[in-house]
Amino acid sequence: xxxxxxxxxxxxxxxxxxxxxxxxxxxxxxxxxxxxxxxxxxxxxxxxxxxxxxxxxxxxxxxxxxxxxxxxxxxxxxxxxxxxxxxxxxxxxxxxxxxxxxxxxxxxxxxxxxxxxxxxxxxxxxxxxxxxxxxxxxxxxxxxxxxxxxxxxxxxxxxxxxxxxxxxxxxxxxxxxxxxxxxxxxxxxxxxxxxxxxxxxxxxxxxxxxxxxxxxxxxxxxxxxxxxxxxxxxxxxxxxxxxxxxxxxxxxxxxxxxxxxxxxxxxxxxxxxxxxxxxxxxxxxxxxxxxxxxxxxxxxxxxxxxxxxxxxxxxxxxxxxxxxxxxxxxxxxxxxxxxxxxxxxxxxxxxxxxxxxxxxxxxxxxxxxxxxxxxxxxxxxxxxxxxxxxxxxxxxxxxxxxxxxxxxxxxxxxxxxxxxxxxxxxxxxxxxx
Amino acid sequence: xxxxxxxxxxxxxxxxxxxxxxxxxxxxxxxxxxxxxxxxxxxxxxxxxxxxxxxxxxxxxxxxxxxxxxxxxxxxxxxxxxxxxxxxxxxxxxxxxxxxxxxxxxxxxxxxxxxxxxxxxxxxxxxxxxxxxxxxxxxxxxxxxxxxxxxxxxxxxxxxxxxxxxxxxxxxxxxxxxxxxxxx
Numbered sequence: 191x192x193x194x195x196x197x198x199x200x201x202x203x204x205x206x207x208x209x210x211x212x213x214x215x216x217x218x219x220x221x222x223x224x225x226x227x228x229x230x231x232x233x234x235x236x237x238x239x240x241x242x243x244x245x246x247x248x249x250x251x252x253x254x255x256x257x258x259x260x261x262x263x264x265x266x267x268x269x270x271x272x273x274x275x276x277x278x279x280x281x282x283x284x285x286x287x288x289x290x291x292x293x294x295x296x297x298x299x300x301x302x303x304x305x306x307x308x309x310x311x312x313x314x315x316x317x318x319x320x321x322x323x324x325x326x327x328x329x330x331x332x333x334x335x336x337x338x339x340x341x342x343x344x345x346x347x348x349x350x351x352x353x354x355x356x357x358x359x360x361x362x363x364x365x366x367x368x369x370x371x372x373x374x375x376x377x378x379x380x381x382x383x384x385x386x387x388x389x390x391x392x393x394x395x396x397x398x399x400x401x402x403x404x405x406x407x408x409x410x411x412x413x414x415x416x417x418x419x420x421x422x423x424x425x426x427x428x429x430x431x432x433x434x435x436x437x438x439x440x441x442x443x444x445x446x447x448x449x450x451x452x453x454x455x456x457x458x459x460x461x462x463x464x465x466x467x468x469x470x471x472x473x474x475x476x477x478x479x480x481x482x483x484x485x486x487x488x489x490x491x492x493x494x495x496x497x498x499x500x501x502x503x504x505x506x507x508x509x510x511x512x513x514x515x516x517x518x519x520x521x522x523x524x525x526x527x528x529x530x531x532x533x534x535x536x537x538x539x540x541x542x543x544x545x546x547x548x549x550x551x552x553x554x555x556x557x558x559x560x561x562x563x564x565x566x567x568x569x570x571x572x573x574x575x576x577x578x579x580x581x582x583x584x585x586x587x588x589x590x591x592x593x594x595x596x597x598x599x600x601x602x603x604x605x606x607x608x609x610x611x612x613x614x615x616x617x618x619x620x621x622x623x
Numbered sequence: 624x625x626x627x628x629x630x631x632x633x634x635x636x637x638x639x640x641x642x643x644x645x646x647x648x649x650x651x652x653x654x655x656x657x658x659x660x661x662x663x664x665x666x667x668x669x670x671x672x673x674x675x676x677x678x679x680x681x682x683x684x685x686x687x688x689x690x691x692x693x694x695x696x697x698x699x700x701x702x703x704x705x706x707x708x709x710x711x712x713x714x715x716x717x718x719x720x721x722x723x724x725x726x727x728x729x730x731x732x733x734x735x736x737x738x739x740x741x742x743x744x745x746x747x748x749x750x751x752x753x754x755x756x757x758x759x760x761x762x763x764x765x766x767x768x769x770x771x772x773x774x775x776x777x778x779x780x781x782x783x784x785x786x787x788x789x790x791x792x793x794x795x796x797x798x799x800x801x802x803x804x805x806x807x
Binding site: 256271272277280281283284316318391442443444446456463544548557559566570572583590592593597 | 651653655679680681682683685686687688689707709711715718720722723740741742743744745746747753762763766767768770777778781784795
C-alpha cells in the first residue's frame with residue numbers, strides 16, 4: 191500500500207469495531223479485567239469503584255487512582271500512570287551524551303539538578319572522566335539548593351492539600367528566590383542543564399555567592415515559620431499522625447527510598463552510604479523517623495532542609511579554599527572555552543568534533559545512584575562503543591513510590607488518601623519519564 | 624550484635640550453588656554475576672538470604688536490547704541472546720552493590736522477583752511494556768507507561784522513533800486518509 195505517512199505499521203490504530211486480534215473493541219472496559227486486582231465485592235457491585243484523577247488537584251500532576259470504596263474506607267487502590275510519558279529514555283538513544291543532558295531536566299522538573307547529576311555521573315563513570323574539586327563543590331551546593339527547592343514545593347502543596355493554605359504562599363516565596371539563584375547560575379530557572387559530564391557548564395557568576403549568602407541568612411528563620419504553622423498544630427497532627435504507616439521491613443520490600451524509607455527508621459542515605467562528589471567531607475545528620483507515618487515523613491523533610499543549609503554553608507567555605515577549574519580540561523570529552531578558539535587550531539578541532547560527532551564511550555554498562563530529594567534516583571547506562579547510548583534507564587523514586595500506594599492506602603479513609611499521596615512526594619514527570 | 628564477615632559473592636556461589644554461575648564480569652569496580660534466566664529467582668534469593676551476602680535491597684531492574692540494525696537479527700556479538708536484563712541489588716548491611724545479569728530471547732520468560740520484593744512488581748511491568756520480556760508468575764503483567772491497547776514495545780532497538788509527516792496542501796489528502804479520525 192503506497193502511503194506518504196512514515197508511520198510504521200505497528201503504530202497504526204485499527205479502525206472499525208475490532209482490533210488487530212479480532213476482539214471487539216469497547217470503550218467501557220469490563221469489570222472482569224479487574225478481577226484479582228480489586229476484591230470480588232467490587233465485581234458484584236457491593237463496593238463502589240471511584241476514579242480519582244488524572245485531573246484531580248491533590249494528585250500533584252496526572253496520577254489516576256482507581257479506588258475501591260466501602261463507604262468512605264479504601265479497600266484497594268490501583269494507581270495508573272503514563273499520562274506524562276514522553277519517551278525520554280528512547281529519545282536519549284538517538285542523541286549524543288552531551289545533548290542528552292537537557293532531556294534529563296524534563297523528568298523530575300522539581301529537581302532538575304539531581305537528574306543532570308545522575309546522568310553526568312553515569313557518563314563520567316563509563317568514560318573514566320575526571321571532575322575537578324571545585325566543580326564537585328559547586329555540584330554539592332547546586333544539589334542541596336535543588337533539595338530545598340523540591341522540599342519547599344512539596345511542603346507547600348502537601349500542606350495545602352490538607353487545608354493549610356498559607357504555608358503554600360510562604361514556601362513559594364522562598365522557592366522563587368532559589369529559582370532566581372538558578373537563573374544566575376545557568377540562565378534558566380527550572381530546566382537548568384547546569385551540571386554536565388566533566389563538571390558544570392560555567393563558573394559561578396559574581397553575583398551568585400552574595401545572593402546565596404543573603405538567602406542562607408534568612409532562610410532558617412523561614413523554616414521556623416513553617417514549623418510554627420504546622421509541627422504543633424493539632425489539626426495537622428490529627429491529619430497526619432498514624433496515617434499511612436509503613437513498617438521498616440515493608441518499606442524495604444516495597445523498595446522505597448529517600449524520606450519515605452528513612453521515615454520508617456531505615457538508615458539509608460546514599461550521601462552517607464556511598465558518598466559521591468565529595469559528600470564524605472561534609473558534616474551533616476541524616477534524620478530518621480520512628481513511626482513511618484505521614485507526620486514522620488513531614489518532619490524528616492523539614493529537618494533535611496536544615497541539614498541542607500548546613501551543607502551549603504560548608505560548601506561556600508570549601509569554595510574559597512579549593513583551587514582548580516569548574517570543568518574537566520580533558521579536551522576529548524569537554525569542549526574548549528570560547529576564548530581558546532581564536533588562538534588554537536587544536537581547540538577548533540576539538541570543538542568541531544565534540545559538537546558534531548560527540549565522544550565515544552565503551553560498550554559496557556554502569557549503574558549509578560544518587561540521593562535525589564525524593565529518594566534513590568538511579569541511572570543505568572549502556573554504551574555501544576560509539577557516540578550514542580544503547581540504553582539508558584532511569585530508576586526513579588516516584589515510580590517506585592506510586593507503585594506502593596496501593597499498600598499504603600488500603601484500610602484508610604478517603605480523606606486520608608490525599609495526605610498519603612502528598613507524603614510520598616511523587617512527581618509524575620519523574621515516574622512517567 | 625555480631626555481624627558475620629562479608630563474603631565474596633562469586634566464590635560463595637560456587638561453594639553453595641555450583642553450576643548456577645555462568646560467568647562474572649567486572650567493569651569500573653562494578654561486579655556482574657551472569658546466570659541463566661531460569662535460575663534468576665533462585666540466585667537472587669540466595670544473594671538476599673545468605674549469611675555474609677545479604678543483598679537485601681532491590682535498587683533497580685533494567686533491560687537492554689542488543690539488536691543491531693546493521694547486523695540484523697541473530698548477531699548479538701559475544702552475547703548469547705537478544706536482551707540483557709540487569710538486576711541491581713544493594714546490601715544495606717555491608718554497603719555494597721552487585722549486578723545480576725541474564726540474557727533472554729523474545730520467547731523466553733524469566734521467573735518473577737515479586738515473590739522476594741513487592742517493589743519488583745512495577746519494575747518488571749515496565750520491562751514487559753518497554754521490551755516485551757515476559758515474567759513468569761507475575762501477578763499483574765500489564766502495560767504500565769504505554770496505553771493498554773498500544774502495539775509493539777517502544778524501547779526495542781528495531782522500534783523506530785517515529786514522527787508525523789508535515790502537512791502541506793499537496794499531501795494533506797493523502798495524510799488525512801491515514802489519520803485515525805473518529806468516524807461518524
